[in-house]
Amino acid sequence: MMSALSITTPLEFCGEPVPVEVQEVRERIEKELLLSLWHRPQVILWLKRSRRYMPYIEEVLRSEGMPDDLKYVAIAESALRPHARSSKGAVGFWQFMNYTGQQYGLVINRRIDERRNIFASTQAAIRYLSDLYATFGSWALAAAAYNMGEVGLNAEIVEQGVNNYYQLYLNLETQRYIFRIIAIKLILEDPAKYGFYLAEEDYYPALSFDRVRVQCFKETPIRIIAQAAQTHFKVIKDLNPEIRGHYLPEGNHAILIPKEGSENFQARYRDLLKHWSSNQKEQTYLVKEGDHLTAIAERFGVSLASLIIWNRLNPKAPIHPGDRLIIYPKESVPLTVDEDENGNNSTSVKNN
Known part of the structure; x- marks a missing residue:
């Protein structure tokens, strides 16, 4: 030595x-x-x-x-x-x-x-x-x-x-x-x-990938890109460590995917995106006094994890009256009634 x-x-x-x-x-x-x-x-x-x-x-x-x-x-x-x-x-x-x-x-x-x-x-x-x-x-x-x-x-x-x-x-x-x-x-x-x-x-092998252009007209789940590339969410995240969270923001992105998933990627992506968009029913919920995330998730029939991901929440941080949460409720869940800042009731539903 x-x-x-x-x-x-x-x-x-x-x-x-x-x-x-x-x-x-x-x-x-x-x-x-x-x-x-x-x-x-x-x-x-x-x-x-x-x-x-x-x-x-x-x-x-x-x-x-x-x-x-x-x-x-x-x-x-x-x-x-x-x-x-x-x-x-x-x-x-x-x-x-x-x-x-x-x-x-x-x-x-x-x-x-x-x-x-x-x-x-x-x-x-x-x-x-x-x-x-x-x-x-x-x-x-x-x-x-x-x-x-x-x-x-x-x-x-x-x-x-x-x-x-x-x-x-x-x-x-x-x-x-x-x-x-x-x-x-x-x-x-x-x-x-x-x-x-x-x-x-x-030695670890050199990076192997194809670079594709992905157009997102709104925040788009990475799982859609993974499915279009015929791979898994984790593979896309590993190839693209710059992506934070579970969604790509609106805009045009250069994304790395496995080489074997590049053929016909764009066609699969368009079909998957169209199907996902047609099934989205985005709803905004206004947090009230006494609300907590678990109860809100149960009310809308969604998982607590999904609620946290959709809204980029810190699970350890409290929510406050007046906060607005984005929710994609199941079809069977009725519309919630929110109160606006003047105390008036309203529903907020957005079909995408």
Whole structure:
């Protein structure tokens, strides 16, 4: 093990020399190597996932003329997990915060979160890193700014009078950040050196899919898309982790489906959508004093789970008088009578 920690020189990150002749730099790389190697299952998962996601990241980096080493930023950020979420609210493969993700063109709302989409988030992350490099003139500093924010890093550069990452005193997380990426690079470039021997079949297969256009004239259940693709709800969710919940919002969407489900998909989708729409009887219920979700669900003959999904409710949060709930009651359930804000009775039914 100790012999594997020996660092051969020269060592580079994104084509820039790493000053391993400086004792502190060498020690920090060794520390991150040891910490990563101690968590062997994590490293194995890095390796297994790399065949699934890295080819696309590498392709985009090549097309933009950017260093290949930047692909290791995604591993440091999320371990290549689409649903990774930090305590600060960063989400997805590249751990974008809400504001920054939207600034770089990602759709982030109640229904869609493209931070979880490997294609959209990679494009955004590489544009962001390119902008950071243009600002700081160093890939190490650009990656550090990606971690701590450009304003904070620039303030430290000005205050300390130093613009070399390896000479800056930064917060602990950012002090470790580049060294952790370098450790990941060393391990993934030569896993056998560190005792990781994976056969070809051990790696997770590359993503296999066809991309189809789905037009939703209103919120549409994902199960309709799954049925049209001749697959299951879970498969659509796994291929499209950016979709939140059980419905696609109104609009035109590019959706990934299994290759075997793409033939005649559009015809099946149109038929299923027409059938679903013709059977929908949407009703709005005005919550009254003393109401609770279980009783409302029983009253309309629907499941509590359906009521929660239709209205995107938090099961643990209370409902309040005046709240409006969307319900798709069974045919046998009579129309409910609601009171408006003036105390007048009314029914609210919408046939779609």
